[in-house]
Amino acid sequence: MLATPGSLPPTAQDARWAYETKQDGQRVVAYLAGDGGLVLRARSGEEITGAYPELAPLGEALDTTPAVLDGEILALDDHGRADFQLLQSRMGLAHAPARAARLAARTPVHLVLFDVMDLDRHSLLSLSYARRRGQLEALGLQGPFWSTPAALVGHGEQALRATRDHGLEGLVCKRLDSVYEPGVRSRAWIKIRNMRAADVLIGGWVPGKGRLKAADLPGAVLVGQRSTGGLRYVGNVGTGWSEAEREQLAELLRAVETDACPFDPVPAVAGAHWTVPRLVGEVRYSTRTRAGMLRQPSWLRLRPDLTPEESAADLPDKPV
The missing domain is CATH 2.40.50.140 (Nucleic acid-binding proteins)
Structure with a gap:
């Protein structure tokens, strides 16, 4: 599901929206097989698992529970901010495992998780964002190279101001009642890029x-x-x-x-x-x-x- 460029929702509707930090990285869908296996796919559908060997242990994070997760792969600078230029050195190495392993030791990535589309072989696409988000947070996916940052409900102006004050890329506004629409650039998700x-x-x-x-x-x-x-x-x-x-x-x-x-x-x-x-x-x-x-x-x-x-x-x- 993709976000549409736009502006903050009207103040009167603020409480109907959740706000997440917009990350400057590589969008990815993570498939946890439930047997320790992990497959990562880019927006294009290309499998990119081999480019990020440090994320392999994520496949064991839910034990035998399979899941399909949505997120963004980041490379962080010395201040903990996403640096796309750093990430570029890690992209495109899905079929070069030796080089990917060397770069993973030098410039490890971090996977930010923000949605769950399938859990224990049950599709969650028709559930509201609020319910999906609740299920995602309940999984407790916090690890050495992945995390589930909190989303803020309401307070959009303050959230946007905070991203600007901290030099972050922007904000994504997600309507609490929105279902997950794969491949759709939806008005239920709005992205605001700080310029x-x-x-x-x-x-x-x-x-x-x-x-x-x-x-x-x-x-x-x-x-x-x-x-x-x-x-x-x-x-x-x-x-x-x-x-x-x-x-x-x-x-x-x-x-x-x-x-x-x-x-x-x-x-x-x-x-x-x-x-x-x-x-x-x-x-x-x-x-x-x-x-x-x-x-x-x-x-x-x-x-x-x-x-x-x-x-x-x-x-x-x-x-x-």
Whole structure:
């Protein structure tokens, strides 16, 4: 079951919803066979059990009771927060057991469990979220590499504020009376992603494809922020414009085009057109990688009110 992007439920309906922390990891369904066996499947249906050998003991956690559990595999940083970049080194190793075992010793994952779809060979899909959640918590699934974090009923505004204050990815709102609908992106589950905004300097662009290429319009702009070594590349932004804004931006980019790359070091971007970094823009993004790159950035607006010198990288980014 998948969540639909949205906003907090109305205050008058707050008590009808449960709130869970949105995790930045790999969604997984765990099949406990009841004989000690465990099978993990990704959203695509691909079996990924071999990529996470440290989760194998979960198969024995319920003794002889088989179960089908829903959850998210995380890699945690030194502050206990999910770090998707850390997790990426563990993904895709289902058929490389030796390497998976080495990485498991160095960067163990943690499985967060938040739903149960089948228990002791009885389907729970038609039960309400509240009843399923009660059954899940009663299983007491707390282990060295897995846990069942509590869900908060009501108090949505406080829950969302807490995720922002602690630098977490966001919040998932789940209606207490909702049944489990496999494969459905349901309005009964709502996801809210915490976004932040940053001022950036445009140092280049890459042509668009198809219609955009024929019209010589940018598909994405290459953006950076100032650091002690100069202009540091922090990513490319290819969404968030209206048609008129894209055309306006294309004219501005052509006016400041240059042969010299303004970024230090030069990013490996195929087909890049470089520009003198005079245009200041504001973008929003979800998180930063450990290298400072923006994840899931989108365009907000040009900032003609700021000079390039005023768009200093050292200013704290703003919540959106």
